[in-house]
Amino acid sequence: MTDMNKQWLLKSRPHGEPTLDNFELVETAIPEPGEGEFLLKTIYMSLDPYMRGRMNDSKSYAVSAELGEPMSGGGIAVVVKSNNSRYNEGDYVVAMTKWQGYSVSNGEGVMKLNPELAPISTGVGVLGMPGITAYAGLLEIGKPKEGETVVVSAASGAVGSIVGQIAKIKGSRVVGVAGSAEKCAYVVDELGFDLCVNYKDPDFVEQLGKACPDGIDVYFENVGGTVFDAVFPLMNDFSRIPLCGRIANYNMTGDPEGPNKLPAFFGQMLVKRITLRGFISFDHYNLLPEFLRDMGSWVGSGQVKYKEDIVEGIENAPEAFLGLLKGKNFGKLLVQVSDDPTRK
């Protein structure tokens, strides 16, 4: 091999939108695999929106790319030299190859591909990370039911395109959101979504509302921004939002306490994989027998104590209520309206 190793280094961290100046192309010697290692020649580099986060210095779910180091990322590669008995020359793999032509691996995080089963490029696509992202997010969190309405943003993208197709397989009605008429046509005509709305159309909000006459049961969130703002008011009771990405926010800078408070909140929800779920007690009245059994026994045994704040006389109800909203009560607030003959 008289070749060199072309590498794209992270030269500087972007403020807001990244530019070409943030990257630097260098050529270095092709590395030599050590004991137990093997040399990979990159065939396909995968480019994914999550990589924007790796350009920042802030903590995220993955370590940031270091300045002066190759940009992080996965790819499809072939083993060209091996000191590892489990990987042979000519093996095709998915690996964290980074943005470079050659890389050395010890096998950690590497998965072999069978080129007979599917094109090897699908190992970073429909049969790889974007595929399982769509599959897990939709089925584990979105849980679409037959006849429900599923909305997918970035509908023609690597993840969104698969989300919508799985939702169709599960019998849902699927509405895509994409950024051009051409993408929308592809999503409907080729992928079989029921409808697709172009978020760049001036009447996008109206179009989306018409596309979802029964509201939205699952919104697979890839983009954030104005698309989220249009989707959210249409969400149905008991709907689910798998929060996969917020491309529209990735280049956001500025004060997270100002208008960016909601995007910053979503960023943390995603990175920390937090579950936020609104609930109302009466939805859970199926638990009443269990609740009365447990709580009755806990109250009886003194394991659960309670305090009542009893205001005398119905005349005083409004004042007591206003105080409740300010936290002036101390314990469960009650108004005694008439005598309690059972109280000793």
Place this chain on the structure above:
Amino acid sequence: MTDMNKQWLLKSRPHGEPTLDNFELVETAIPEPGEGEFLLKTIYMSLDPYMRGRMNDSKSYAVSAELGEPMSGGGIAVVVKSNNSRYNEGDYVVAMTKWQGYSVSNGEGVMKLNPELAPISTGVGVLGMPGITAYAGLLEIGKPKEGETVVVSAASGAVGSIVGQIAKIKGSRVVGVAGSAEKCAYVVDELGFDLCVNYKDPDFVEQLGKACPDGIDVYFENVGGTVFDAVFPLMNDFSRIPLCGRIANYNMTGDPEGPNKLPAFFGQMLVKRITLRGFISFDHYNLLPEFLRDMGSWVGSGQVKYKEDIVEGIENAPEAFLGLLKGKNFGKLLVQVSDDPTRK
């Protein structure tokens, strides 16, 4: 009965904080129960923060109180006259008695109480709606594990006090947030929480951080506002937020697109019982065998299609990546770095 029926009517709807002027006390004749109905004499009126929402004209999970009608709400009552064979004079019940001394019911939504088991007032407290709210929200959504840190706001309140005690029974470490030193002392000394922080202390944020050295696994959200802002950065990976109430926001008015965007978002999340859950694909790699089986078969059968957007040459990677963030790609974005010998 020479008594009259004292009723608190909703006289006007509040803008922001309610005032005494929003209510009007009237006296009317005690109503007569019709066929199959019975007359209830209110003993205890329950006052709960959710009632603030009923004063608005906007749609919520329950119908608003009508202007000129008694304020809505539950209470404990005794049957004083009955034309219904299932309810006898002297029976104690929980019912939607509204803010009034007497009410007529046909039995819908009424639950009988046994005064031998517990004080009847607990029927709107620890053994009633606040109790099951705490029980369901904590156990079904919060799912606290032994040794995890559970934070409860409005910790001395009707719901919060029970949440914390159940979390202790389940073996969690429990930190309360309350609005006075006296409430905090009660929560720790009487209810057995591990710690309690007063949100009115100037160094509340620091105190909360120190109280949660291992972060927060479950935050039972009752209040919103500055308490939420202090709690949220401490949330751990995979943490859960049962969204029960946002007392601090109930009197909020103004533009939901401005600084109120986040509170407005939370309001909708609650009212519609929406689940929002951040996720990252590699947390779900346990699904890999299922995923490869399903997706392999769907791709093979043509039920799932995919599109690749292949950019030639590693030199073009940064430009392609910048385009990806703007949605310029069409399909899964790949950079071809070297030949793919498997591609025909």
